[in-house]
Amino acid sequence: MRSRRPRFYNLKRPKVRQSWNKFNLYNLARLTVGPTIRYNRTFFQQKWIAKSIARGYHGPHVRERDWERMFSRRLLSAVELPPAYLASHDGSEQAAGRGSGREHDPNDPDPPISATNFSPTEIKRRSRLEPEKKFAFPNTFAHPDAYYFNVKHRTPSFFGDPVRDMTPYMQMTFAPLERRLDVAIFRALFASSTLQARQFCVHGAVKVNGKTMRHPAYLLNPGDMFQVDPERVLYATGEPKNPKEAARIESMLKQQEEREAAREASAAALHAAKKQQLAEKLKNADQQGGGDGPQAEAASADTPLEAETQAVEEGAAAETKATTGLDKDGEPLTAEELAAEHRSQLKALIRDAKRLLSEKDKMGAKQKQRVRLFMSEAKRALSRLGKKDVADSLEDLNAETTAAAARDGLMNHLAAILKGLHLDQQPTQTSAEAEKEGEDAAAAPRTFEEEVEALSPGEQAALARLLKEDAENPVDESKPYLTPWRPRKYLAPFAFVPRYLEVNQNICAAVYLRHPVARRGSAEVPTPLPYETSQLAFNWYLRRR
Template sequence: MPRAAQRRLHVLRRPKLRQSWSKYNLYNLWRQRDPKIGNADHETFFQQKWKAKGLLRAYHGEHIKERDWERMFSRRLLSVANMNPRYMAENDGSEMAAGRGSGKDTERNWDADVVKPSVITPYMNMTFAPMERRLDIAIFRAMFASSARQARHFVVHGKVKVNGKVMNFPAYKLNPGDMFQVDPDAVLFATGAPKKKGGSNARLGITGSQKNNAEAEPAAEEEAEGAEAEGAEATAEASEEVPEQDPETTDKPEAPKADMKPTRFAIRKLTEQAKSILAKDKDVSASQKQNLRSFLKRAKPLLSKAGRSAATPADVLDELNSMVKELNLSGAPTDAAAAAANAAPAATPEAPASPSSGQAVASTRRGPPRSIEDLNEDELKALQRLIKEEEENPADPTKPYHTPWKPRDYMSPFAFIPRYLEVNQKVCSAVYLRHPVARVGSAEVPTPFGPSTNQLAFNWYLRRR
């Protein structure tokens, strides 16, 4: 049986607008024009409503079943009248209640030089207002997820709390005053730049064709390395917990375990640099490539050793320095050799560098080393700024997103939060203040379609055929 083709959410030939921050969806939104449904005489009223319903349902909760939405649909459209507080203080407001709608219609002066058009209240844009009460849609509107589907994924996997309790139901209807909170790591993953597989390759400017043509390790070997790294990190994190002293015994408590995270980071950094040299540098000799492959094979058990409870940074670093010494990359470009030789001492401040690695670094430096006293005022300010940025936004290879964190591409056009939500980005929480309402000239339900298209969809769900 042939495997079923996966459904594509974003297409360019026959585009459908989605609740997503995808660049393809942004392009479809940019080129979206008025569908002009009902302008042709060959379309029946039923066909107009059917077409409008299809366009709107592709955007408003396309991951929700139609029968579930029909249960949420309400003929009641909430709206408010704009009232000037100063005017209401000077008058009793009786004239505002006269006539139909929000006030009595006044005759327009057609003899004036400029006749302002009448502003209506777009009630029809409130057709999908009940959809905004759903928890997953509210998370997407609060900019805690890059799509409504991703928000639903966060809810199902227990990343969201409502009023302090974990809520696993994406269809939960929020009430005015409800507060929901999303796991900060999930929000950083959703709104941050993705973590590229070849992070070092991207920094060194390697293109896809060069990576394919260059010699590289098999994919299965990289997956095994990632699995070993995750297992080593999990073992190390579990071993960092120190048991409490039993008051009924006289045994001395165990000494605190050494922090092996910088050492593991140094090993992974060196592994990335070795792979980048193999992929980028064509002038590396065959013997040097063989040494690099041998280093990659020896780095795997060393990474596992760094994750054990009995490991110490000094032992692991000595073996790592000996491995770096055996690389013998004198024929390789100086920048790659310096990065490979300097990765371990830079990431492990608790252990001194060996003479071999120190000589390798000194041979590739341009000029003698400078101390902090030799820096001028501008250089010292720049150094302080870099240190502050590193403290506030550190690099952590264990995170599933790119670190240091930076916002994902094409995010700014979607940076919009409705007025019925009060969002605090620092703690990744928001409060559902009230239900969306329509005002004179505007409606609070975000939609890419106009009132005429929404009116046809509203008539479809009224079931008046």
């Protein structure tokens, strides 16, 4: 098979292709019948042009001699025989008259009873056409070029009366191609074009009935199930990567990692310096023969430069209390001090959650990045709380918290710890301190919720859902498609599945139910070409048979 030819989506001499390409969509919008097939040409020329247009869409990657072997003049159709009609009539109502039966006026408002009166499909089709007939004007034609043919007195009957009440057999000309594996993959929306579907088959990403099928020309039989690798489907149907955007995100993540590494390195260096300074002070105190420790420490910071340096160190130590668990002297923090630091961290997380929830309706790339940053910060805060604190908090949860813990994702643990730490009240105190602060609270009542805008249960659920969606569709730079995944552009006009396929998009599998057939008013072979083009193409291939 030849590869894609240059100017495959030519805009000067357009041909519609089996592809989701935006240029192909533009050519499809420009597709007309009159200027393409000119009826002042010979019948041979008309057939040649129609064949060229039809083969441009139906299997251009298939060799002409291969398609000629596949072509069949026997076009499949289906006539509905409703059981209600068969049970109530024996066919005698159609036996009147001679030859083909009694002729009836097609404009008769009360036509005789037939099988179409009992067919649900036919009833639905007629109800769909009723509004069009209501607003139709007499002596007008539905075809855009019908006026031209009427003036030239060469108006075919199917131009004056649109193809609605007949069975469009000619639209089934290329029905044998629908059995091909690559075409079926394209029809099931697993690939953006038949050429890409063929590539999936050749590279072993397609299975038929559980076995790898590397032949894109394999003809499916009714009941065959074919399956495509989900990663290939995500790549084919997802939006492609933007190199500039990928480079920007990569640089941003790299800067974030560098800042985190620098922060950890500064905290470790500060911790080591404080330990070294404390050891030197103890050593000097021992050498001086038991000198006053606090006085010596105050004397060591008499100069302004030393005082400023000490203040900077104390400020940096205050920022790293929660990360290192040490105070400014390098000693471990008490449980109450550590809990206070954790609560201050969770305050910031709550404020971030409020801001994220306020922007969840207009989530863009930057907002999703903020969601991921919030998730990483929440994970870091939860890891610092320690397993023991988490276990203790989970034991003290009430029924409402138990219900919240049933949610999926990271926010379950965050909400449980927020409730388990009793952030709505002050830390545990002695009875005397509680009585004293109770009197102060009576004068000026102030709770933790008033100081910090806590998350309500509804906001917790919304944030949990937001984080769950981000966890299900995360950012992964190793993927060949854009993440978080979203459908590619210009997909909507091509998003349909034929009736002869049963598709499960969750597992990227489909079943070829039966061969496509023609019914009254519709054909199951998807084609953008009008009826007369398919008719002329059928006559072209019919000449050799």
